[in-house]
Amino acid sequence: MNTATHEIETIAFRRTRSTYGLVLLGFGLFIFLVFGLNTPAGVFTTFGTNLAGSQAITISDLVVPSQATIFAMAAIAAFFGAFQLARGIRSTGWLAGVIAITFIVSFLTWAAADKSFNLTGMLSSSLVRATPIALAALCGVISERSAVINIGIEGIMLLSAQVAVVTATVIGNSYLGLVCAILFGGLVAAFHAWLVIRFKVDQVVSGVAINIVGAGVTAFISSRFLAANINGLNNAAVFPTISIPLLSQIPILGPVLFENNIIVFLTILLVLALHILLFYTPWGLRTRAVGEHPKAADTLGVNVFFVRYVNVILGGMIAGLGGAYFTIGSVGRFDEMMTAGKGFIGLAAMIFGKWNPLGAYTSSMIFGFADSLQVKLQILRTPIPSEFLLMAPYLITMLVLTGVIGRAIPPAADGQPYEKQ
Amino acid sequence: MKKLYGIVGLLVVFSLALTACGGGGGGAFKVGLVTDMGGIDDKSFNATAYAGVEKAIAELGVEGKYLESTQQSDYAKNLQQVLDEETNVIVTVGFLLGVDTATAAKANPDQNFAIVDYAYPDCWPGAVEGKECGSATELPNVLGLTFATDQAAFLAGYAAAASTQTGKVATFGGINIPTVTIFMKGFEAGVKYYNQQKGANVELLGWNTAANEGSFTGNFDSLDDGRSFAESFVQEGADIIMPVAGPVGLGSAAYCKETSACKIVGVDTDWTVSAAEYTDIILTSVIKNMDVAVFDAIKAAKEGTFKGGVYVGTLPNNGVALAKVAGATAELTAELEAIKAALIDGSLTVDSMLK
Numbered sequence: 001m002n003t004a005t006h007e008i009e010t011i012a013f014r015r016t017r018s019t020y021g022l023v024l025l026g027f028g029l030f031i032f033l034v035f036g037l038n039t040p041a042g043v044f045t046t047f048g049t050n051l052a053g054s055q056a057i058t059i060s061d062l063v064v065p066s067q068a069t070i071f072a073m074a075a076i077a078a079f080f081g082a083f084q085l086a087r088g089i090r091s092t093g094w095l096a097g098v099i100a101i102t103f104i105v106s107f108l109t110w111a112a113a114d115k116s117f118n119l120t121g122m123l124s125s126s127l128v129r130a131t132p133i134a135l136a137a138l139c140g141v142i143s144e145r146s147a148v149i150n151i152g153i154e155g156i157m158l159l160s161a162q163v164a165v166v167t168a169t170v171i172g173n174s175y176l177g178l179v180c181a182i183l184f185g186g187l188v189a190a191f192h193a194w195l196v197i198r199f200k201v202d203q204v205v206s207g208v209a210i211n212i213v214g215a216g217v218t219a220f221i222s223s224r225f226l227a228a229n230i231n232g233l234n235n236a237a238v239f240p241t242i243s244i245p246l247l248s249q250i251p252i253l254g255p256v257l258f259e260n261n262i263i264v265f266l267t268i269l270l271v272l273a274l275h276i277l278l279f280y281t282p283w284g285l286r287t288r289a290v291g292e293h294p295k296a297a298d299t300l301g302v303n304v305f306f307v308r309y310v311n312v313i314l315g316g317m318i319a320g321l322g323g324a325y326f327t328i329g330s331v332g333r334f335d336e337m338m339t340a341g342k343g344f345i346g347l348a349a350m351i352f353g354k355w356n357p358l359g360a361y362t363s364s365m366i367f368g369f370a371d372s373l374q375v376k377l378q379i380l381r382t383p384i385p386s387e388f389l390l391m392a393p394y395l396i397t398m399l400v401l402t403g404v405i406g407r408a409i410p411p412a413a414d415g416q417p418y419e420k421q
Numbered sequence: 422m423k424k425l426y427g428i429v430g431l432l433v434v435f436s437l438a439l440t441a442c443g444g445g446g447g448g449a450f451k452v453g454l455v456t457d458m459g460g461i462d463d464k465s466f467n468a469t470a471y472a473g474v475e476k477a478i479a480e481l482g483v484e485g486k487y488l489e490s491t492q493q494s495d496y497a498k499n500l501q502q503v504l505d506e507e508t509n510v511i512v513t514v515g516f517l518l519g520v521d522t523a524t525a526a527k528a529n530p531d532q533n534f535a536i537v538d539y540a541y542p543d544c545w546p547g548a549v550e551g552k553e554c555g556s557a558t559e560l561p562n563v564l565g566l567t568f569a570t571d572q573a574a575f576l577a578g579y580a581a582a583a584s585t586q587t588g589k590v591a592t593f594g595g596i597n598i599p600t601v602t603i604f605m606k607g608f609e610a611g612v613k614y615y616n617q618q619k620g621a622n623v624e625l626l627g628w629n630t631a632a633n634e635g636s637f638t639g640n641f642d643s644l645d646d647g648r649s650f651a652e653s654f655v656q657e658g659a660d661i662i663m664p665v666a667g668p669v670g671l672g673s674a675a676y677c678k679e680t681s682a683c684k685i686v687g688v689d690t691d692w693t694v695s696a697a698e699y700t701d702i703i704l705t706s707v708i709k710n711m712d713v714a715v716f717d718a719i720k721a722a723k724e725g726t727f728k729g730g731v732y733v734g735t736l737p738n739n740g741v742a743l744a745k746v747a748g749a750t751a752e753l754t755a756e757l758e759a760i761k762a763a764l765i766d767g768s769l770t771v772d773s774m775l776k
Contacts, residue, residue: 048656051656052655052656052682053680053682116657117657118653118656118657121652121653121656121657122653125649125652125653128649129645129649132645215491219460219489219491222460222462223460223461223462223489226462227462230697230698231698235698238675238679325645326644326645330644330645330648330672330675331644331645331647331648331671331672331675331676332675332679333644333671333675335460335462335463335642335644335668335671336459336460336462336463336491336642336668337458337460337491337642338642338643338644338645338668339643340640340642340643340645340646371649372649372653375636375649375650375653376653376657378593378627378635378636378637379591379626379627379636379653379654379657381629381632381634381635385634386597386634386635386636386637386639387597387637387639390637390639
């Protein structure tokens, strides 16, 4: 019996081993044929490492011979493939990492052959572009962990984006605008919670209603009031960039991680805080219990309704912060539909991140990275059509996450109203 | 419980109504306008077209209404709604409404239509009428209002090339459609002409006519995209950017204002007027006088002289124009005047520069 199981395992392991090995070998060949042979010899690729206006110590740009770099990447992929076939590495994460890195490096080297390309700029904008998606995802994580689906995130963000810019303009202080946006996000979420917990309204219906109401109300206010008085209502100061002393002087890492506006920093702190809260505190345990098995939690004296209210409202406040990003965190003005579906992408990031704050943030980062990569590639004018590049963030995320992360299982009671007996 | 569904339902209906709301006025002559995506107050495309209707409300005493489209599937629905209101003239705004407008015009041959940025016949061999293109023949009840925007954009490209400090200028669009890329083509031609005349080597990022490819945000809504594109262009060395993406361009303007790292070339309207808060960083604007064309179409309809066909706004008829160039030297102003004259008399053409 024992030997049989062992044998089955070994066969399965061998099969994955050879599949991954062959994939990597194929990848190496692909990089060699597609990127390597299409890059002229003797040409250099320049990766810019300095960002104008940043505090970082200036270092020289990274200049690499294009073709040699691509061939090296192909060799690395092929080497790992051969090693995998011969010996086997158990960690699929490692293999996926090799695929991702060799592909991205050779792709960029090929795309920017004989041109220059600001690497630091791309990484820095990845983090910024991931921020609203991450906040939407975090909102989803904490309300769904307590089993309340909130697909109204897009609507909440749109509403708080408008609240943020109007209050910031009227009061003349963006930080107060941020507070108002967060509170307003919480308020809308409280309404959602009230409908779905107290009255057991279908959670999806209520969420859709929030999205439609959000789009309608903001469009109405925008065209009726904001358009007529832009300077008095819709022209707020954008948050200044905060440079963390010393750390921001590190080349490349400094401008990417330590020179951002308050919303980006708050997002990183929130991710860590939520992770600790959810997995290492009694509150987190209760939340998860309510999401997995509310009846058991109730039996043990946890107030299911209270936990759900708190989580949904907290989630709404996080979405409110995400809404503020669009106006006072980015452009200082509101325009109709300006969230452009980021709330929905956030929901996808939540699922890909397996309802886990760190996972959700990682998925958002992949979206953000693919998004800023796409912008850069459009500027570099690769032979790839722009329409295809615009799909890239979604394609890459789907590939990476389905290939590496595997199945995502939602909290068991997700979406079900709780009936006290 | 049932009541609550009712309340939610009512809220939904209420806000749907808000999304697509209109203005009113006195008089029996009715004008209905259907916008493209981006909203009525997008500071460019829809706003300028509606300004023509507003002018007609004020000067001709007509009754004007608009319906906003928030997605492409709204076009046909909104058109039907305006048709049901029995308006005298229906103005549709935008290239993307081309097919739906033709379908509606053919179904209602007595109804007058004016469509901004489009003209019929628009079918190419093999295209399916009513699906891929609007109409294979000219429609007697539709006036297509088109604009030779590339002529004005040519001047903007020249002005930008003459004003850049870094030797790089940039442009990006919302979607790769002809009414957007015509700006970018003209801009490219202007930059090339400057290089040819001055022996300079100003580089254009974000568009290449020969490849018919460039940078596009893929939407006309996300200002954050506009900011991100501007930031990337600046990182790659550009200091003058022309965003052809409606309100998305305001995101770029916000970035330039915040960092003072770039200047913006506005499109559709004079941005120093329509987006006055960004005046400091606006180099110039490629003006497309859609309001004038829309107003003239409404006026003709009211006076009973409306005729289908094609109107082309050009530099000589003031359908398109270049706004004042900020900080232009007397030399540049004179050169721009000379180029404008050459473009008008045909001794210089946009196409000739793109070969």
